[in-house]
Amino acid sequence: MAPELTEEQRKELEEKLKQMSPEELKEFQKKQCIFCQIISGKVPSQKIYEDNKVLVILDINPAAKGHLLILPKEHYSIQPQIPDKEQGHLFSIAKNMSHLLLKGLKVSGTSLFAANGLVAGQKAQHFILHLLPRKEGDDILKVSEKLIEKEMRDKIYSLVASKFNEVMGGKKKTVVPLKGPKLISEEKPKALDDSIITDSEVTDSAVSVINNPIPESIIAFAKEKQTKPKTKAKLKKSAEKQTQSEKKASLDDIANLFK
Amino acid sequence: MKCEHCDIIERKNASEIIYEDNEVIVAIKDLVLTPGQITIFPKEHFTILELVPDHILEKCVSIANKVSIAIFDSLGCQGTNFLVQNGLGAGQIVPHFSIEIIPRIENDNLDLRWDTKPLPEDEMETIVMTLEKTLLEMDQEKLTEKAVQDKPTSEKPGINKLDADAAKEKNKDNYLLKSIRKTP
Numbered sequence: 001m002a003p004e005l006t007e008e009q010r011k012e013l014e015e016k017l018k019q020m021s022p023e024e025l026k027e028f029q030k031k032q033c034i035f036c037q038i039i040s041g042k043v044p045s046q047k048i049y050e051d052n053k054v055l056v057i058l059d060i061n062p063a064a065k066g067h068l069l070i071l072p073k074e075h076y077s078i079q080p081q082i083p084d085k086e087q088g089h090l091f092s093i094a095k096n097m098s099h100l101l102l103k104g105l106k107v108s109g110t111s112l113f114a115a116n117g118l119v120a121g122q123k124a125q126h127f128i129l130h131l132l133p134r135k136e137g138d139d140i141l142k143v144s145e146k147l148i149e150k151e152m153r154d155k156i157y158s159l160v161a162s163k164f165n166e167v168m169g170g171k172k173k174t175v176v177p178l179k180g181p182k183l184i185s186e187e188k189p190k191a192l193d194d195s196i197i198t199d200s201e202v203t204d205s206a207v208s209v210i211n212n213p214i215p216e217s218i219i220a221f222a223k224e225k226q227t228k229p230k231t232k233a234k235l236k237k238s239a240e241k242q243t244q245s246e247k248k249a250s251l252d253d254i255a256n257l258f259k
Numbered sequence: 260m261k262c263e264h265c266d267i268i269e270r271k272n273a274s275e276i277i278y279e280d281n282e283v284i285v286a287i288k289d290l291v292l293t294p295g296q297i298t299i300f301p302k303e304h305f306t307i308l309e310l311v312p313d314h315i316l317e318k319c320v321s322i323a324n325k326v327s328i329a330i331f332d333s334l335g336c337q338g339t340n341f342l343v344q345n346g347l348g349a350g351q352i353v354p355h356f357s358i359e360i361i362p363r364i365e366n367d368n369l370d371l372r373w374d375t376k377p378l379p380e381d382e383m384e385t386i387v388m389t390l391e392k393t394l395l396e397m398d399q400e401k402l403t404e405k406a407v408q409d410k411p412t413s414e415k416p417g418i419n420k421l422d423a424d425a426a427k428e429k430n431k432d433n434y435l436l437k438s439i440r441k442t443p
Contacts, residue, residue: 048391058386060378062375079324079341092316110308119338120371145352160330164285
């Protein structure tokens with residue numbers, strides 16, 4: 001889109017956009033969007049993978065060598081607009097690409113990053129999933145975690161939980177009791193009433209999940225992670241181990257990318 | 260359990276867990292980049308992204324989207340970031356794959372960016388060639404593996420449909436194949 005629009009021009013444009021038919025709108029977006037032009041081949045790019053839904057290209061302004069952009073071919077502005085199945089496919093590709101970077105570029109990690117909205121750092125109108133090859137001590141996404149107070153967490157919980165359940169399609173009754181009565185049940189078991197069924201269902205499933213055998217490779221990695229502190233060499237070693245441990249699991253997927 | 264995410268599942272603390280079903284859990288952790296950050300992870304203990312089966316991954320990202328929508332509305336943020344730190348090199352702390360949804364507002368002092376540097380054409384081509392070569396090697400390994408065992412796959416029907424679509428496309432000659440052929 002033209003970079004410098006006055007408030008008035010923007011309104012005019014919005015008005016114009018509103019009056020367009022869906023087909024016209026799609027055409028208009030495609031014309032404006034650099035990534036749609038890359039997808040259609042009008043603008044050249046270094047392609048790593050392509051199918052009828054997804055295109056993976058090298059970022060021409062990368063954060064590191066091998067920085068990939070994973071693009072849905074359809075023009076979506078933000079992630080929540082992408083239908084579930086399409087997004088599932090997109091992330092399946094992302095997973096395989098991540099594996100590819102770990103293996104091909106010998107990096108010790110990858111970051112998947114997406115920005116929804118200007119303040120989140122979104123620069124293009126087309127949804128982009130960034131896949132960044134990572135190395136210990138690189139200057140990418142240098143952020144640190146902080147501890148938040150319980151009061152703050154409770155406040156966030158009260159704000160988000162009900163809205164989320166609404167977004168999930170009003171599953172409030174089956175979802176909220178899952179954690180609600182659990183607490184109550186420790187103090188006054190009688191308060192459970194109608195939520196008992198769902199509660200025990202989840203307990204059962206959680207137990208079955210916990211009882212599942214965990215692959216040895218994962219245990220090995222987890223153990224390695226527990227031992228602290230680590231020297232750089234050790235970290236490297238465990239990173240290598242990690243790369244190896246996932247090799248088996250996703251080889252099929254990777255190779256499925258092309259037959 | 261020493262894994263912090265498995266701990267969350269196990270202790271079933273009402274003020275932590277926003278949602279859970281048989282496969283996926285949505286929680287508020289107390290160690291976050293910014294208040295309002297929500298974490299989505301599969302209940303099963305998968306260390307890294309590469310180990311998460313497609314159907315669970317699809318479910319996780321679908322729920323992640325719903326979290327995004329929910330915090331847009333309920334926390335009044337103007338944007339969200341989607342972040343997966345995968346592997347030690349990426350700064351992954353808990354050895355249990357998770358997706359972070361981070362609420363953003365203007366001037367929140369969150370520096371979720373990176374410095375970029377244009378990559379010369381020849382270096383770009385080297386990377387493309389390296390990755391294509393790796394893909395080829397992986398395919399070789401896969402073929403050998405397949406000869407040894409025919410691995411049954413249980414995938415969601417939806418994915419299969421996409422696969423079928425993709426397969427149709429492949430018949431038309433996939434880009435990768437084409438580019439691989441031209442590599443010397």
